[in-house]
Each structure stands twice: as structure tokens, then as C-alpha cells.
Amino acid sequence: xxxxxxxxxxxxxxxxxxxxxxxxxxxxxxxxxxxxxxxxxxxxxxxxxxxxxxxxxxxxxxxxxxxxxxxxxxxxxxxxxxxxxxxxxxxxxxxxxxxxxxxxxxxxxxxxxxxxxxxxxxxxxxxxxxxxxxxxxxxxxxxxxxxxxxxxxxxxxxxxxxxxxxxxxxxxxxxxxxxxxxxxxxxxxxxxxxxxxxxxxxxxxxxxxxxxxxxxxxxxxxxxxxxxxxxxxxxxxxxxxxxxx
Amino acid sequence: xxxxxxxxxxxxxxxxxxxxxxxxxxxxxxxxxxxxxxxxxxxxxxxxxxxxxxxxxxxxxxxxxxxxxxxxxxxxxxxxxxxxxxxxxxxxxxxxxxxxxxxxxxxxxxxxxxxxxxxxxxxxxxxxxxxxxxxxxxxxxxxxxxxxxxxxxxxxxxxxxxxxxxxxxxxxxxxxxxxxxxxxxxxxxxxxxxxxxxxxxxxxxxxxxxxxxxxxxxxxxxxxxxxxxxxxxxxxxxxxxxxxxxxxxxxxxxxxxxxxxxxxxxxxxxxxxxxxxxxxxxxxx
Numbered sequence: 361x362x363x364x365x366x367x368x369x370x371x372x373x374x375x376x377x378x379x380x381x382x383x384x385x386x387x388x389x390x391x392x393x394x395x396x397x398x399x400x401x402x403x404x405x406x407x408x409x410x411x412x413x414x415x416x417x418x419x420x421x422x423x424x425x426x427x428x429x430x431x432x433x434x435x436x437x438x439x440x441x442x443x444x445x446x447x448x449x450x451x452x453x454x455x456x457x458x459x460x461x462x463x464x465x466x467x468x469x470x471x472x473x474x475x476x477x478x479x480x481x482x483x484x485x486x487x488x489x490x491x492x493x494x495x496x497x498x499x500x501x502x503x504x505x506x507x508x509x510x511x512x513x514x515x516x517x518x519x520x521x522x523x524x525x526x527x528x529x530x531x532x533x534x535x536x537x538x539x540x541x542x543x544x545x546x547x548x549x550x551x552x553x554x555x556x557x558x559x560x561x562x563x564x565x566x567x568x569x570x571x572x573x574x575x576x577x578x579x580x581x582x583x584x585x586x587x588x589x590x591x592x593x594x595x596x597x598x599x600x601x602x603x604x605x
Numbered sequence: 606x607x608x609x610x611x612x613x614x615x616x617x618x619x620x621x622x623x624x625x626x627x628x629x630x631x632x633x634x635x636x637x638x639x640x641x642x643x644x645x646x647x648x649x650x651x652x653x654x655x656x657x658x659x660x661x662x663x664x665x666x667x668x669x670x671x672x673x674x675x676x677x678x679x680x681x682x683x684x685x686x687x688x689x690x691x692x693x694x695x696x697x698x699x700x701x702x703x704x705x706x707x708x709x710x711x712x713x714x715x716x717x718x719x720x721x722x723x724x725x726x727x728x729x730x731x732x733x734x735x736x737x738x739x740x741x742x743x744x745x746x747x748x749x750x751x752x753x754x755x756x757x758x759x760x761x762x763x764x765x766x767x768x769x770x771x772x773x774x775x776x777x778x779x780x781x782x783x784x785x786x787x788x789x790x791x792x793x794x795x796x797x798x799x800x801x802x803x804x805x806x807x808x809x810x811x812x813x814x815x816x817x818x819x820x821x822x823x824x825x826x827x828x829x830x831x832x833x834x835x836x837x838x839x840x841x842x843x844x845x846x847x848x849x850x851x852x853x854x855x856x857x858x859x860x861x862x863x864x865x866x867x868x869x870x871x872x873x874x875x876x877x878x879x880x881x882x883x884x885x886x887x888x889x890x
Contacts, residue, residue, distance in 0.1 A: 369685070369694050391694075548677060569677075569699050 362564040362579050365397035371547040371567025372555050374420045374513070378465070379558035379565065381427040381472065381516075383448050384408045387417035401563045409447035411440060421555060424468035424475075424509065429453040429492035433462035455492045459485045469508040469554060471516045474537050476500045476508040498536055503529040510554045513546075516561055518581040520544050522551040542581045546570055559584075664715050666780055668787060671710030671727065672718065677702050679721035687771040687810065689864060697738040704729055704737060705769055709791035711784055713776070724772030724780065726788045728802065731757065731765040739767065743806065746868070749854055750806070753870060757804065766792070766802035770809070770842070778843045782884040785844075785876075805876055807848060807869040810841045813860055838865065847883045851875030 367376040367390045376387040377398070384398055388410050398408055413422040414435035424431045429452055432441065436456055444454055459482055461467045467478035468489060475495040477486060490497050502511045503525040511522040512533075519541045521530065534541045546556035548569040557566040559582050566578065579585055671680075680702045685693045705727040712722035734740060735758070744751040757765045772780075793799050814837040840846055848869050849855045857867040871879070 369698060550678075 361401055361562065362566065362575050362582075362584050363397050363401065364566055364568045364570055364575070365394050366568045367391075367394050371550070371569045372552075373565050373567055374465075374555040374558050375418050376420055377558050377565070378420045378423055378425060378430075379560045379563065380425055381560045382406055382452055383425075383430075385419050385423065385430075385444075386410055387419050388412055389417060397565055407447055407449065409444060411443055411447070413440060420558065421463050421465035421509075424464040424470060424489070424493075425452075426470050426472045426493050426495065427452075428472070428494045429455065431455055431457050431464050431468070431489065431492060433464055434458050435462060453492050455488060457485055457488055464509070466507045466509045466554075469502075469512045469514050470495055471514045471537075471539070473516065474498065476502075476512065476514075476533075476537070478506050478508060480506070500533065500536065502533070508554075510552050513553045513557055513559055514539070515559045515582050517583040518542070520546070520553045520557075520578065520581055522553055524551065540581060542577060544574065544577045544581075546574055546578070548574070666713050666715060667717070668784070669712050669714060669718060669722075670791070671706045671708075671712055671725070673706040675719055676706065676712055676722055676725075680705055680725060683722075683725060683771040683773075684769070687769075687808065689810070689861065689866070691861065692866070696742050700737065701739050701769075704734060704739070709788055709795050711788045711791065713772070713780055713784065724776050724784070725770070726784050727769040728766040728788060728792050728805070729769065730802075731767055731806075734767075743767075743808075746858075747856065749856065750868065750870075753804075753806075753854070763803040765804040765806065768805050768807040770807070772842075774841070779887055781842075781844050782880050782887065785880045789877075801873050803873055804853075805869075805871050805873070807845075807871065809845050809867050809869065811838050811845070811857065811865045811867050812841060813837070813863045813865070814839050844879065844883050845869065847879035847886075848876070850882075851879050 365373065367373065367387065370376070376390065376394075378385040379398075383406050384402060386395060386398060386408060395408075395410075402408060411419060413419045413432060414437065416422065422433050422436075430444065430448065432444070432454065434456065441454065441456060448454065457464065459467075461478055461481055467481055469476045470489070470493060473495055475489055475493060475497045477489065477497055477499055479499045479501060481499075486497050486499075489495065500508060502508050502521055505511045505522065513520045514537065516539070518539050519533075519537060521533065521541055521543050523543050523545050525533075525541075525543045530541045530543060544553065545551060546553045547567040548571055550556050557564060557570075557578070559565075559578075562584065564578050564582055564584055566575065570578075681698045684696075684698050684701060688696060705725070708727050708729045710725060710727040713724040714720050714722050729739075731740065731754070740754070744754060754765075757763055789801065793801055796802075845867065848871055849867075852869045852871040852875060854870040855868065857865050859865070
């Protein structure tokens with residue numbers, strides 16, 4: 361299921377929210393329309409935590425996470441950390457990361473199995489990502505772009521990368537990530553696909569400006585047409601090494 | 606401002622800047638665009654001085670029609686500037702941008718057809734878009750506007766246009782009269798038979814000259830009525846001075862952080878007269 365919404369007239373949903381298979385974070389101060397886009401689809405299945413990170417609302421860009429864990433930057437306050445600990449399920453490990461590149465949402469792009477990281481992050485951070493999120497970590501760029509979290513939107517079923525990614529790079533990344541990739545845009549031509557939308561195994565949320573063709577590409581690459589959580593994603597992952605140009 | 610920029614364009618833009626820097630010594634070379642796409646495209650030369658007063662950079666302001674493929678995001682940003690942060694949350698800017706791109710619109714760009722507009726002017730037909738979100742928003746602002754709209758609704762002979770106009774703060778005001786003339790021509794062509802709209806609703810902004818940004822809102826709120834008399838008010842859009850003179854109705858909202866929203870209802874004669882007077886004023890500078 362792919363829905364469109366706006367956060368205070370901004371179409372960059374991936375900036376103000378974070379969506380995984382076990383929890384969802386949303387920024388404070390949005391309108392009811394914004395929250396209802398999530399609540400209508402997620403209902404009671406996973407908890408939705410309203411929070412700030414380091415006093416800011418750009419929580420999607422400051423944090424990185426998947427079903428197993430959530431990484432928050434150094435600047436996160438103790439109250440925020442406590443609030444997250446209370447709101448998220450116990451199975452989700454929360455860890456504060458001391459990293460110079462503190463916008464973790466921009467430097468890390470991950471799903472439940474694999475993570476791409478900015479080539480310059482610390483060794484320690486790489487190990488923490490591997491431990492807490494339980495993923496294989498690759499230092500990669502997306503066709504020369506070091507901000508992998510901003511220019512790639514990734515789920516367990518597929519990935520969307522920015523439109524200038526060459527077919528060669530798509531193939532390389534696809535074999536690393538073990539999911540099909542497609543190059544495309546979101547929010548009516550925006551190349552920053554990681555920040556423009558959020559996605560998990562059964563829901564994608566994009567900005568209101570997203571055109572119908574963009575939305576259909578998103579629905580097809582992330583396999584969202586079914587509307588139900590796809591329980592066979594684990595098996596599919598081993599067999600799928602396809603690329604789309 | 607967040608804009609959709611193609612990554613490949615960034616490298617080509619940098620290359621172009623390097624090229625112009627190299628040719629700066631031979632300042633006789635005119636880099637105006639020679640391919641004119643529409644008959645309403647005009648190239649006007651403006652000069653900007655750098656801070657040290659030594660260098661002069663030649664900028665060409667090219668006039669284009671609204672281009673739905675390129676202009677959408679920039680128009681949204683300009684409208685966010687026009688309405689201000691608070692009010693823009695109450696309007697569906699995307700819908701309004703689409704409406705602008707469907708109506709006669711002129712944009713001014715400096716880097717060619719594919720770049721973002723720095724200034725635009727659009728006339729939206731009120732009667733065709735009576736139900737749109739923007740009209741509902743205008744009706745809620747003030748009784749005078751909703752009464753005016755009701756009167757126009759009742760009258761089959763008179764037509765009304767919603768004027769959307771905004772530009773970057775350092776656009777030279779000299780572009781405004783040609784901008785209006787070109788767009789009015791477009792309107793006549795689209796309405797057919799050289800017809801024109803009878804009335805225009807213009808939304809614009811003004812500012813308080815001595816506003817101190819550091820003061821709290823609460824403090825200035827209670828004293829704002831006294832302040833308005835003490836504070837000088839000046840126009841972001843210089844042409845508003847003339848519009849207000851010839852308008853049928855004009856009023857403004859309270860100052861918010863030194864910025865005042867102003868609303869002008871003017872008829873066609875008044876508009877044409879204002880533009881002419883503004884042109885004469887510019888000629889005398």
C-alpha cells in the first residue's frame with residue numbers, strides 16, 4: 361500500500377518520520393493528516409512513537425534503524441532516549457552512537473539484512489551497526505553519492521535509487537543488496553529518494569506531490585500491491601538478483 | 606530552499622560559471638540567449654555590481670511562459686515566500702502551482718529555459734476555479750473579499766482574475782511593467798477577441814521598516830496598534846504603491862514579525878493606469 365501525505369506543507373516524508381517492520385517514529389508538531397496516514401495503515405500492528413531527536417524534528421535523517429534496532433546520534437538527549445525506550449518494543453535495541461557524521465539517516469541505508477554506509481564513517485560505528493542492527497555492512501556510494509541514506513530508499517523487497525544511477529552501478533548494488541533496484545524519482549521529480557519517502561515491507565509513504573507514475577514504480581519495486589505483510593520475503597531474497605533499468 | 610535539482614546539472618552549472626569567469630575580462634561579449642521559443646520572449650539586460658565596485662556581472666533576464674516540466678517546485682517556493690510560513694500551511698500550494706501552470710503565466714529566468722524562475726506573474730480565472738482551495742482560503746480572510754466574490758458570482762457579464770505575483774527580493778523592479786504587459790497580452794489571446802478581465806485580486810506583502818527581529822511576539826502584539834503609526838511601512842513590491850492608489854478596495858492584515866499581508870482589488874483600467882505610472886516613475890530614476 362502506498363499513500364501520500366505532507367508534513368506541514370513539506371513533501372519530504374523521510375525527513376520527518378522513520379518506518380521499519382517493528383516500529384515507526386514520527387516527528388512532533390505535524391498535522392492530523394500526517395499522523396493519520398500512518399495510523400490508518402499501521403493501526404495497532406506496530407507502535408508509532410512521536411518524538412524529537414536532539415530537539416529537532418528531522419528525526420528521519422538523524423536516526424538509522426531496522427526491525428532489530430535503532431541507532432540515534434550523540435546529540436540525542438537522555439529524555440528522548442528514555443521516551444524511545446518506553447515506546448518501542450523490548451526486542452528493539454536502541455543505541456546512541458558517537459559518530460562525527462551524526463546525521464545517521466543520511467549516512468546509513470539499511471534493511472533487515474544489509475546496510476550501505478558512507479565511506480568515511482568510523483570503524484567503531486560500522487561495528488555497532490553490524491551488532492545492533494544485525495546486518496552485513498558495506499561501505500559504498502550510490503553512483504558517486506556518499507550520502508547513501510539520502511539517495512537510496514531500501515526495504516527487504518526492493519530498492520529505489522536516485523535517477524542518475526547508471527545501470528552498471530545498479531547491477532553492482534543489486535548484487536550487494538540482494539534485492540531488485542530501480543532508478544527513479546519521488547515527489548514530482550525529486551532525486552533525493554531516501555529523504556522523500558519511507559517504506560517497510562507492506563507500506564510506503566511519500567509526499568503529496570508524487571505523481572501517479574512515480575507511485576506505481578514505487579508500488580512495483582517494493583512489492584506493495586498485496587497490502588499484507590509479505591511473509592515470504594526471506595525466501596525471495598535468496599533467489600532475486602534482478603535489475604531494472 | 607529545497608529544490609529538485611538534477612545531479613548532472615550541478616556539474617554543468619559549475620562548468621558554465623567557470624566559462625563566464627574566463628570571459629569576464631572581455632566584457633564586450635554579450636551572453637544573451639539567441640534562440641527565442643515564443644513570440645512573447647524578451648531579453649532585458651540588467652547589471653549587478655559586486656561588493657568591491659570593480660566587477661560588473663552582466664545578467665540576462667529572459668521572459669518565458671510557464672513551463673509545467675520545470676517550474677513547479679520554484680513556483681511553490683516563491684508562493685511560500687509570498688504567503689509567509691504560517692499562512693502557506695493553510696493553502697494547498699501544490700494545487701495552486703498546478704493552477705498557475707494552467708493559466709497565462711510569465712516567468713523570468715536567468716539561466717535559460719531549464720532553470721528555475723526567479724520571478725513570476727500569473728492571472729488565474731476566478732470563475733473557472735470557483736471551487737478551488739485558494740478561493741476558499743481568500744473568502745475566509747475577510748468579509749470584503751467574500752462579498753466581492755459573491756457579487757461577481759451573481760454577475761454574468763463581469764469577470765475576475767486572481768493575480769499571483771512574486772519574485773526574489775533583489776529582482777530589479779524595472780522588469781515589472783514589461784512583465785505585466787506581456788502577461789496581459791497572453792490573457793487577451795487566451796480569452797479571445799482582445800478581451801480582458803474586469804477585476805483583479807492582488808495578494809502582496811509589505812514590511813515595517815524599523816521592526817526589531819529580536820523582540821518577542823507577545824511584547825509587540827499588545828503595542829502593535831501604536832507601533833503601526835510610529836513604524837514606517839514600505840513595499841516589497843514597488844508597484845503596489847500605484848495599485849493601491851487606483852484600487853477599489855485595499856486592506857491589510859496585522860503585522861506578524863514585521864511583515865504585513867496586503868490585499869488589493871482593482872479594476873482593469875486602474876491596473877493599466879498603475880502600470881503606466883510605474884513605468885514613468887522608473888524612467889525618471
